[in-house]
Amino acid sequence: MKSFNYKKHNDYKWAMTVDLDRCDGCGACVVACQAENNIPSLGVEQTQEGRNMLWLRIERYIEGSYPDVKVRFLPMMCQHCDTAPCESVCPVYATYQNNEGLNVQVYNRCVGTRFCGNNCPYSVRYFNWYDPDFEGKEKNQLNPDVSLREKGIMEKCTFCMQRIRRGKDNAADEGREVHDGDIKPACVQTCPTGALEFGNINDHHSRVSKLAHSGRAISLFEEKGTHPSVKYLKGGTADVF
């Protein structure tokens, strides 16, 4: 059951799979995301207030007690839901579903009511409580493809939209479709264990499509009916003994 008018089979529909069997919680994706998307680091004071600006975070859950204890890692980023709860509540259309299945956040349209953040069951939307603090030499590291967000703006994982756009442009220049693996968000590209995969789910030969249709794939909070584009592949533990 997809939303009603977009994402036909001949279009791109970007999706990601997260293999929980592979994720070892190293956090390379977290920093890769920060580096790619000009995400400011908030500093001690803001962290103390409970804020964070990790578009991609690795959730950690501890189960059980010694010695039968398990620590679980769950990478959590914007799920790019097909029927995203965050979109409809925005009073200014600052976030909407584009025809490639992306949940687009238009920074310069955002007013900052933060309603979208309230309606996101995954809590993956982040708010610029202050202006980003890139001073002096640090400006050199800013990615020119990604705009800086001023204070008062909601932001979130974009599936590295700038890379998608560039990948499509390059493909268009060469007069072809985007190949599987042409486009990789920063987190997918860096993931040492290969837990993350990204691609066009409408292409049935793409890796992401195969994984997403494997028996292990589930969506988080499936009962909420959000139809996320991020599929989690179950795993992490199997009986050894």
Add this chain to the structure above:
Amino acid sequence: MVKFGSLSTTAKVVLGFIGTAIATFLVLFYIFYEGPFYLVAHQPTQPINYSHKVHADDNKIPCQYCHTFARRSEMSGVPGAARCMNCHESVKQEAPEIKKVIAHYENNKPIEWVKVFDLPDHVWFSHKKHIAKDVSCQTCHGPIEKMDVVSRTNDFQMGFCLDCHQENEAPTDCWTCHT
């Protein structure tokens, strides 16, 4: 018998002031909103007194001879001093402005041009895409080949982009331009 409309001068002044203030605010808001005042003449002094008129109009050098990146990149690519030297190695070596260019070239010191056409940070624009669709340079940059000193001719408000996009059935999805 009794006059109710005894509005004193003070009251009239106050009311008038409030009315004027509201009207002014509305007008200013409209101006701000529609944004024509962004079109502030922006005609900065460049380090080299370069004339587009001489090069592009008088000598009919095509734009993309110098702005080489334009057709294959998002940036048009302001040419480096080496590009100038392609011609000026043999042409007009004695002119004072050319001497400056030669000095830059020989010292391997880049020329710091001042940007005239600038888009805000939140807009993503690709020259490549537009040139591929045969959008002429003048559509956005104005009659640049007639300018001795380049000045900004366009306020580059969203409406400007949008009009053209709608006219030519280019995508108007937000993420086309905003990342």
Add this chain to the structure above:
Amino acid sequence: MNNHYTVLGLYKKMETTVNATPQIREAFNLKDGEIEVLTSAAYPDEILIEDKTLMYQVNKRQFLFPFLLGIVGLAIGILLAGGTGWIMNLDVGGKPPFALPPTGIITYEFTLLFAVIGSVISLLIYGGLPNWTERAYDPDITDGSLGILIKVNSNEEQNKAADMMANLGAYKVKKGKNDF
């Protein structure tokens, strides 16, 4: 426009006022819109002017404005909520471009807003407000006096009426011109 003359008689007691009005009306053969009673509070109909024909009839059109403007509000609501949704054809959370529930809500609110505005407009129009010009009035009215205000066509009638009002118990009679 013909000049007219007004007489305002101020009474302290309701009974005297009630007695005076029919007599004055008959004496000067006043028609609808030529006699008016000024009071500090809303008296029930028929108390001060017993003749129904002379009483100000609530114009049925007083409800026309709220109704018409309500329809305007309805249209605006539909246009705003439905129309802009149609123009901004963006997929938000899988909601259709023209979504009925929000349109209903906005339409409801706008209808009521315009109805409220309409009722105020009709109050002003049918109540003859605002009118800041010089008019026959006395501040005593808000302190509880009842005023009988009539409109006559000549100076003589004005004098005559003033006398008659005084005789009928008015403690104060004021004469005026062109200020009914």
Add this chain to the structure above:
Amino acid sequence: MDRRSFLKFGALAASSGVMGACGQATQKVIPFVIPPEDGANPVDGYHYATTCRECEAGCGVVVRTVNGRAKKIEGNSVHPISNGRACVKAQAAVQRVYHSERLTDPMVNKNGKFEKISWNDAIGMLVEKLKIANGKTFFLNNGANDALAGVVDSIFGEKGGNFIASNHDFGHESLIAGGSSLFDFPKIQLADMSNADFTILLGADMNESGVSPVYQAYTFGQSRRGRPSKRGRFVYCGSRLSPTAASADKWLPVPPGQLGLLALSIAQVVVDTVIQRELAPSVGRDTLMGWRQALNSFTPEKTYKKIEVKADYIRRMAAPFVDEAPALMVAGDGVVGFTNGTSSTEAIEFVNMLSAEIGREKTKLSQAKTLQSNPTLKAALQANFGLAPEKQSFRRLKILTDGMVGNEYKVGIISHTNPVFDTPKSLKFKEALANVPFKVSFSCFMDETTVECNLVLPDNHWLESWSAQLPNFRPGVPILNLVQPTVVPFLNTKQAGDVLLEAAAKAGIAVPAKNLESFIGTVIEKNRAYLKDVPTALDTKESWNHMLQSGGWWPNYNIGGQAETPKPASLSAVSKNLIIEDPSFDGDDSYQFYLHPYKTAHMGRGNGANQAWMHEAPDPVTTLMWQFWIEVNPVMASTIGVVEGDIVKVASPYGSITGPVFPFAGLRPDVIAVPVGYGHTKYGELANNVGSNAMNLLGITIDKTSGALAFRSQKVSITKDKGSVMMMRNAHPRGEYKGEIFQL
């Protein structure tokens, strides 16, 4: 006033806004004078292949640069180590280049105050001192096997009282020594787990303190889900449930120092089974019986008392090593942190080789796959790009320190290492350093060691440098990594190798080349004939460019290479070594807890502490940010009477540290785990005064065989201290995920 702030004023005070409308801030366009030749898309940027130098694993990376500034580092997808992946340190490297606290100019220490001087003066000073020292010079690096180490080796060597040492990651000596007793290759044996069906991780915390986090994690991922219809199973044994252990299927809490014993116990079961089933491995029955004899005292029942793992579990763990499924054992910090580290590593490698010998399908295991490389090339590279392994042990650092105390050195050269901070306090490196009259530091940042030096020479960041590097482990193929500048240097810095070469030349010492770039070029040109896959038709410059484009040289074994299994040099001779002494611990009975210092992925040994991203990315297990912590088992925490955030004091005979406690169920009750890398005092604003330095607690306990520091051999006591702090954790303490998502 830029456009945005202008609009802001516009909304608040429209009238004044119009008055203030002065257009946009002037922006400059600065084109290259001569654009780069390849003419690639200038906004997408230029992509340069180089090698990450944040640690010595030698991952090939690709750096995207725009306008001469590095923007993003990605893994090099053709590189055999990184396979297109990158770890957190590589990702954060750009932040180090543009760090606001980077050293900008050469500085001289005048009574504790640093004054900027010119490069000419600085090099002049260095030359003068080198002349006076006349050989009594020591050089200390961070364990890098790179061109700088090679240059230094050839300039100073071991002549005339010169001394070269390195301060590299603790325990690697044992990994090398343990491996090289079985294999003829003096490098860390790093298993390629890609094809393993069953892997026992013995204290191998690949994601935090692994030898190569990227390579190990990549092979982990491949084993788990990289192969169709096969899922690699993992068991982690060790005293702390590290993030790596968390991604394994099962964690077995084993007491500190007993992992080798566990391996031997498994070996016993394996050998027993092999004999029982009458499998016929190439080693022969006699040898097998010999092993059985030697392993007799290591039956699971006998070792239970020490390793606290049920005999049943051990038998089950041993089964895959006999059966057809490829099985592996991987050693890590949890093995080498003790005095029996080398013998434990040996035992582990013994099981691996034994399993490979007896298993019929074991050849699929590419763990042992390597390419035959020309011995001449190998020798040449070893000589020129790196230090001999024997020059790189902790014992040597101890000798150096003793030498300094004995006033044996006139000049000290310290490059990119911070021994004052990251070696145990009881080594007294700082005090020893004071005896050296002239110390030079090559560094990008001011740190605890640099402030002790007389001359500070700011080095280029590796993104601005030339170098060549050999990975510190063997990933299956011989690899020569090249490092090339990708960022136009924008500070008044010079590359350490160039400065040393220049100074040495001026001081009258024979130098191999004029600068580092030409040194590397010369070495490569000399050995070009041996570099497979570099077309011989190319001229010097072309082949150089060819190598730079891929980020170095390695033979492409997928195309033409011939896989070769290294010889288990002395598998049969091992039997006499199959004995593991008990680990010895430092500290008497009043110290009841084992100290478990561990590196986190973000802080490393402490050099990540000045990076905002490293602090901001939550620690995988505790999810703490910007904070130091001391992990204790919750039961123990309640025994001491502390809750999360309470300050505790951990003391050893050598010192004590305080910090907030973090009760963590994944920790043995007799162990106290402390992350290292915190507690800087002179490493910049972000690093200073965050927590305490676990090195304050450590004594000098050395693994006799390899000379490695047995850094987990310290016993400590823990007491409640005054006060508590707010824990800046990313995860809510009570957050639980009530789903079945983690269960297969």
Add this chain to the structure above:
Amino acid sequence: MSSNNVKRSSDAVTAGGHGDISLLPELEAFRDPKSKAARASYDDADIYRDEKSFNEHTLAPMFTTSRAYFVFVIALGIVIANGFAWFVAQTFLGMGQTNMHEPLFWGAYIATFVFWVGMSHSGTIVSSILRLSQANWRRPILRAAEAMTAFSLLVAGMFPLVHVGRLWRVYYMFPLPNQRELWPNFKSPLMWDMMAIGIYLTGSMTFLFIGLLPDLAVARDKAIRENNWRRHYLSFLSLGWRGSHREWSVYNKASMFLAVAILCIAPSVHTIVSWDFAMTMTPGWHTTIFGPYFVVGAIYSGIAAVITLMISLRWIFKLDDVIRTLHIDCLAKLLIVIAIIWTYFYFCEFNVVWYSQKPEEWGIWEWQAERFGSFLWIMVGGSVLSIFLMSWRKIRTNMVAMFFITLLVNVGMFIERYLIVVPILSHRDSAYMWTDYVPSVTELSIIVGSFAYFVLLYALFLKLFPIVTMADVKEGVIVSGDVKLGRHAVRMQVKE
């Protein structure tokens, strides 16, 4: 009933004798020995004389100003200035000045916003319901209640502005045609909310103004007579009101219509405010009961606030004869009903979750109980206690007791709003992101400032406009008369 029956007799007072139950509330004041002056004026059958003194008496708070008032206003001004300063700082520095953090994006501001919107429901609903049902005792208190609506809405409307991240972009939310060809999203409950609140503000301001018209004329006449400076705006605002029969008829119809319209708007407003929460899929918010629950809660806190306010006004301006214990008594009875409904709804909401023990919803209750347990008890306990206490007439007519009871109710209702926003947002689906929150100094200053702002608006209103609905009281006096029933003369009210 013919007009002949409508006559005043001098024995109307003495003829009472109905024990404590008064059928003629207007007369009760004159039996009150405290207000001898009032009794004297009404003892005289002459309407003119007693109406004049009535005017004088009820306009006294407006026309006479003590020094304490200025001190009070200045003190309020300081509190407001403080709040405003923090607001300016927050706007320029960023929303980080608050203590909100992911995923708790709404905090004390929104709680206060809901509280103020709730407060606004007292005036119009009380006013229009009582008007339409022609409850006689409503007459003197309508203005005070309506003014409360308007001002609490003004204060409430401020909070979205305080709350948004980019105040300077707030006009994106207005449906204005623009060159970008962009429109706001009417599918967002926030847009409904904005529209509803704007419309409700317009409506209730209109309602207040229309109700004011005849009284403005009274004040105008007094101001003109005394050459008071207020005559300028009063004569302008009273639109030349003369009190003619035509004006009165049109006025009566219009105000009835307005009462109906407002009665339609008001519940929709708070329902829509509740939908800001209920339309989301956040567990704890996503319940159907939220609409009526919010409306009832709003009326509940609103009526309590009206009582608090009445008692304060009565005490400060010595209006005991106008705002009498009867009014408080009647309002308190209304309050009991609403309190019972509110408690019932609250119990419904709780009981459903408690019984099903659905983890994500019951978890919130446990979380609430653990972290905000004492708050929870103040809220629920306060409500139950107030129902219990107000069942006694003695307490209902005891002004001090009622003052504190209603204050307690409103403290409880503020807590209720806080508990709707904070614990639920700090206990979201994503358990990793659970969090804790305490408002920052900025938030508290602005919230305290908002209370001061409300009081200031009210205080200024008192000095600029008549606070008692004079025309309504007069109408009540006119249309009532004594009817002989048996041996007693009973005061009756003419109803149409």
